[in-house]
Amino acid sequence: MSGPRPLDPVGALIDPDDEVALLLDVIRLTTTGPDVERLAAEVARIITATTATDVCFVHVLDDSDRSLTLAGATPPFDGQVGRVRLPLGTGVSGWVARNREPVVIVEDKERDPRYVPIPALRGADFTSMASIPMELDPGDLVGVLNVHSVARRAFTGRDVELLRSIGRLVAGALHQARLHRRLAARERSHELFVERVVATQEAERRRMAADIHDGISQRLISLSYHLDAASNAADGDELAAQLGCARDLLGLALDEARSAIGGLRPPILDDLGLAGALDSLARSTAQLPVEAQVTDRRLPEHVEVALYRIAQECLQNVVKHAAASAAVIRFEVTGGIARLEVSDDGVGFDSGAPAGPGPDEAYGLRSMTERAELVGGRLRIRSRPGTGTTVTVTVPDG
Incomplete structure (x- = not known):
């Protein structure tokens, strides 16, 4: 089993003079907008480019707070974003998320009881790794940041602190991005609900308008024909007068039906x-x-x-x-x-x-x-x- 061991300063991720430049780059990235995946991908890219590690994964805590989702990765693993999920407690990243403690494995990952291979991320291709919790405050987890190297690397205590500093910077931006996405999703859900409500109302109005047109209006028109025929065939002034009144009332009914149809739709x-x-x-x-x-x-x-x-x-x-x-x-x-x-x-x-x-x-x-x-x-x-x-x-x- 291999876990944290005495760390070799020769394995330092970055020259101390370049640490400030790296942190400034990360700060710049955290102010570029509320896109979780884009932010995570850029952070992963800049970390590997600056520290000469081989890959970087950014796992973000789901809204359920029960699992991690891969939100950002360097190529060729960027195609796995959104597909890889880890329950809290599962694998090294899951252990880090649950315990809020960093883990460094220098070699022989397979012998570490916390390690669970993820075929899509090809863990066997990489020898050493550092897994760091990303927290807003101690205990307030947002995700987990992982870096891997093909060659054996003894990540130093300074390396871990640098990655923790990056994790804290990124955590705030990711938290805000998640809140923005939740709000946008809630607003969109409300918009869709409104559209469905209005569409349902208008569909019902259309149905009622069609019923009036096909039923009431047609029957009234047919009745008009019969009244005209009766008027032509009837004898007596009184009968003709009554039929004339009936026609007038029928005309009003037709006008009201047409007005109702127009009002409905x-x-x-x-x-x-x-x-x-x-x-x-x-x-x-x-x-x-x-x-x-x-x-x-x-x-x-x-x-x-x-x-x-x-x-x-x-x-x-x-x-x-x-x-x-x-x-x-x-x-x-x-x-x-x-x-x-x-x-x-x-x-x-x-x-x-x-x-x-x-x-x-x-x-x-x-x-x-x-x-x-x-x-x-x-x-x-x-x-x-x-x-x-x-x-x-x-x-x-x-």
């Missing part, structure tokens, strides 16, 4: 995108003139749907509550941000007042705010009595 949103749908919405608001100033730019479907619904709700609020003579819809995408703005010249209200608008308006504002937040956006309202109201929604583009 405006076909123009599928055909022309948000810009075309907003322009159509402006032209179809008969109660007051609405100007549309829109940029023809497609967005993800769930974002287009949310912005269209918000614009629709805004105009409904303007018609019901604002006593406005005109309104404007603006839509543009600049600097990676989609911006929707609906403004009117109506009576306005004190948007900063604690009580806010009335119950109906408050419900509409909550609904619009929730729609904006659901797609990662933000809704802002500017209004003062007598100066009209402007609702602005900003959403990241894509």
Whole structure:
């Protein structure tokens, strides 16, 4: 069995004059960004290049804190990154991770009871190794740093301290990179959840619209034909009058069905995108003139749907509550941000007042705010009595 033994200063990794340069290079690497694999690969490369060792492996503690994953390696082992996993306590690296103590093996690794061969890393090709815990603070492990050499090398106490210093520097950067990756994954998971929720809602609206079109609308049209035939064949003024009323009611029902279909899923949103749908919405608001100033730019479907619904709700609020003579819809995408703005010249209200608008308006504002937040956006309202109201929604583009 071979373990730590009296160390030969002839085997020093690096000239003392070059240690500072190496540490400065490592510090520089730790400030280059939150990419765990890239950082680990660069650290492995610079260590082998500077210390004249043959390979370097950087193993990072998994989120489960139960195993190590190879996060960085020098060629030809860089292809094994992400594939090699070691449970804590297994192999030399696993022992170091569990015990938070460095291990130096000068030769005869196979005789060390802690050693477990990993075929993908070809341990038999290398004679000597040093395995060092990477810690933020004593006991706060981030990973394990290993260096190997083909020729026999008696790693010195100074070598171990140098590698521990590198490990401490790298540990902080790797910890921050892991936190960044977890946060990014959580945000992406939230985005996917939102997309699925909105997609499910819109799929249900499509289904309901199709049911109305294929069922209610078709039956009402068929009924209209029968009423026309009955009207032509009937005798008596009273019967004709009743049938005339029936036709009027039927016309209203058809109009309501078409309006419901449009409200569930405006076909123009599928055909022309948000810009075309907003322009159509402006032209179809008969109660007051609405100007549309829109940029023809497609967005993800769930974002287009949310912005269209918000614009629709805004105009409904303007018609019901604002006593406005005109309104404007603006839509543009600049600097990676989609911006929707609906403004009117109506009576306005004190948007900063604690009580806010009335119950109906408050419900509409909550609904619009929730729609904006659901797609990662933000809704802002500017209004003062007598100066009209402007609702602005900003959403990241894509």
